[in-house]
Amino acid sequence: MFDAISDVRGTDGSFLADRRAIEGLPVRLVIALVVGVASLSVMMGMIGSIDGLAATELDAQPEPEVTSTGSQSIDVAVVDPDGGHVSDATVIVRSGSARIDGPATATTDGDGIATVSVDPELGPNQPDGTLSIDIKPPAGSDYVDERENTAVLVVDD
Incomplete structure (x- = not known):
C-alpha cells in the first residue's frame, strides 16, 4: 500500500x-x-428535423408585382415552402420607398389569396419605389414570417 x-x-x-x-x-x-x-x-x-418543433416560413406572391401609381387592388397569395396556399393569414402592405396612406390589410380566403386596395404615390422626380408586404400567420399554426417578402414595384406612369 x-x-x-x-x-x-x-x-x-x-x-x-x-x-x-x-x-x-x-x-x-x-x-x-x-x-x-x-x-x-x-x-x-x-x-x-422533428416537424413538431420546426416553424415553416411563409412567403408572399403579389399579383401584379409591378404596378403604377393610383388607386388599385393587388392580389397577394400567401404560400408555404412547398407552394401550397395558406388561408386565414393576414397580409399587411406598408409604404416602402413608395408611399400609401397607412398600412392596408386583408385576410387570405380559402384559396390563400388576399385582395388589398392601395393608392401608391411617388415623390417628385422619383421614377419608381416599392411597397413592402408582411404576413401575420394564422393563429395556432406553426407558420412564421421572419424573412423579407417579395415587394411590389411601383413605377411612374
Whole structure:
C-alpha cells in the first residue's frame, strides 16, 4: 500500500513533484470538449428535423408585382415552402420607398389569396419605389414570417 502512495506522490514523496497529472489534464479536457461538442451537434440536428418543433416560413406572391401609381387592388397569395396556399393569414402592405396612406390589410380566403386596395404615390422626380408586404400567420399554426417578402414595384406612369 505504501508503494502506491509513493507512486502518486512522486519520488520525493510530495504532490508538487508529480508532473503526470498536470501534463495529462489539458489533453483530457480537449478530448472531452471535442466529444461534447460533437454529441451536442448530433442532438441539435435531430431536434431540428422533428416537424413538431420546426416553424415553416411563409412567403408572399403579389399579383401584379409591378404596378403604377393610383388607386388599385393587388392580389397577394400567401404560400408555404412547398407552394401550397395558406388561408386565414393576414397580409399587411406598408409604404416602402413608395408611399400609401397607412398600412392596408386583408385576410387570405380559402384559396390563400388576399385582395388589398392601395393608392401608391411617388415623390417628385422619383421614377419608381416599392411597397413592402408582411404576413401575420394564422393563429395556432406553426407558420412564421421572419424573412423579407417579395415587394411590389411601383413605377411612374
